Amino acid sequence: MKSLCAVDGVSCAGIKEGKYGLALIQASGMAAAVFTKNLFAASPVLLMKERMAGGRLDGIIVNSGNANVYTGEQGMADARRMAEIGASALGTTPDMIGVASTGVIGRFMKMEIVERQAAVVAGTVRSDAAAEDEAAAAIMTTDLFPKHACAKRDGFTVAGITKGSGMIAPNMGTMLGFLYTDAEVTVPALQEMLTRAVDRSFNRVVVDGDTSTNDSVFVTATGRRGPADPEELYGALEEVCISLAKQIARDGEGATKLIEVRVTGAEYEEDAAAVARTIVGSSLVKTAVYGEDPNWGRIIGAAGRAGVEFDPRMATVTIGEGDALVTLARRGEILADDKVNPEALAAAKDLMKGDTVIFGFDLGAGEASATAWGCDLTEKYVEINGKYTT
């Protein structure tokens, strides 16, 4: 029997009926999680912030279609009831169940749908690729495709599924991530690894900056394959998180291109991350990428307002990578321009025609670096978000 992307001890199932979906994931082990910092946190987020102190989970229940936000005491009771339904389906106690929701804000849960779907799904929990696809599809809202990733190492595996079209869906914006490994690891180490990996992946995705009320990432380590080298385990976890984050960025509403911004030469990683996020989040940069216009003036304009101190005379802006790298401007000198260097400008324009556009920005100040991901801004984004009616 195949396990979920070959993670030993993990099985799952899911169902999607119109906008209402439900996934069950069975995985017993050490668990850690990170949650949204939005003040209007969803009921399941409030519940889980308390319960994750236990450091262990046997499984997770997730619904799509209703975010269970701004629902008061009734919402908290519904989140607790979801844990009971999950526990009953997976044969454990409610305190061992992780709960997550995504969907519309400000509506009470239709618990009869959760109960019915859980009853259907409970009988189909299994560890094969089709089950993983079902689970990934069940948690989608406006996502165009299910998202999963896997990193195999000698002796253990890390895998996961995620949903989110850029944390921005119309009134349903949420990024959820569910990660698994069969390596053995302590809870504090797992929490530290997850926090760091999320910071370098999901937190570097900028579609429109609208952090959701429900964003949650869980990781469970079943331990079935025994201890792993911490650095190797972290590397695999980060690889999975970055793969999932890039899939979210590419699935941004109306997006036609993935944008990757690599900032180097910073004094501190957080400085590099702030500059990378500001560039990739700039509406002017996003529209320029959509228009395939290598408009480096917009990149320096964004970098200059990122709130990071650096000497603008030392900065370098590039497009592309490896052999196909074009320097647009370096230390005050313009290197790709229709007058100064039209061949370089033409090469830069060519590098914008693909479905991935990579910008480099070097601050010339130190050794730290960070990468951020986003997508272009298109008429379709406006159409999707403007015409949505509650």
Added chain:
Amino acid sequence: MKSLCAVDGVSCAGIKEGKYGLALIQASGMAAAVFTKNLFAASPVLLMKERMAGGRLDGIIVNSGNANVYTGEQGMADARRMAEIGASALGTTPDMIGVASTGVIGRFMKMEIVERQAAVVAGTVRSDAAAEDEAAAAIMTTDLFPKHACAKRDGFTVAGITKGSGMIAPNMGTMLGFLYTDAEVTVPALQEMLTRAVDRSFNRVVVDGDTSTNDSVFVTATGRRGPADPEELYGALEEVCISLAKQIARDGEGATKLIEVRVTGAEYEEDAAAVARTIVGSSLVKTAVYGEDPNWGRIIGAAGRAGVEFDPRMATVTIGEGDALVTLARRGEILADDKVNPEALAAAKDLMKGDTVIFGFDLGAGEASATAWGCDLTEKYVEINGKYTT
């Protein structure tokens, strides 16, 4: 002879030929200014940051079509040369001339155009309404209409012109403001008033967050009408700045509606301003306004990620004002919903049909308040900014 919006001692003129324009403004007196904090500040901004220490100006020269940014030593020499040209045209010395530029980034100035246009304009400097229109039109880039405002008080007048379609024009983004009063005031008092008024007006306009490399606001007090009550003078200055800021917001690229967000009940004004700016800058709120969808979930989602600590259970969200005010949600209770209260939801939808949409957000935590302005996000914005080619 009429003076510029009746500000005693102020005259001006302007010319616009295709994308290249030039305005001259003559006004001798105490002067103050505020400039962009973008690290890639334009050459004229770098020059003026030094020269404004003098605290006096006799006039201003402004060009549109080239921002004089990322142009190194040549750019600085061109900015100094602009001051000389302005001084020669207005009969004073270069150190008494304010310089500002707006337009494309990363191109060297065509100084022959500046010289020729200044020579033409110099002969037409005068103080009538047509001259003011000429000057306001000369500094436009992608603006759809010239912007001016005037506040008359017993004994003195404050007036001004501005350009900027939301600080966001395609590769030409800049907000410039030129303000005048015939009241008498000291330089420190004038600087303090300008900084405060700009903070409560231009700095509360959020179109896409792309602060320009060239943003500058100058104010000159000719003193012709003698001393004014400081509070009264500040009130008139703020009134003019807010009127100009709202005109900029309404002229956001592709915009169909002005959005005003009034945050109240904060502990500190800066907290209220941060929440107001985050709400009005949210792409999800902006698209909802375009779609005339009273989606308060997006408002609380934005407020909750503004970086301000408040108790979400105490918050209230409204739309409209005065007799036409609808409360959408208050202290955890949903008050306009297709199930709970469809009449209120219908009334809220009606309030989104006009060309101005007003949201209120009360934090329930204190007495401080702040207002911010923006515009809706439309397909047209993407079209304008995506299809622009350098």
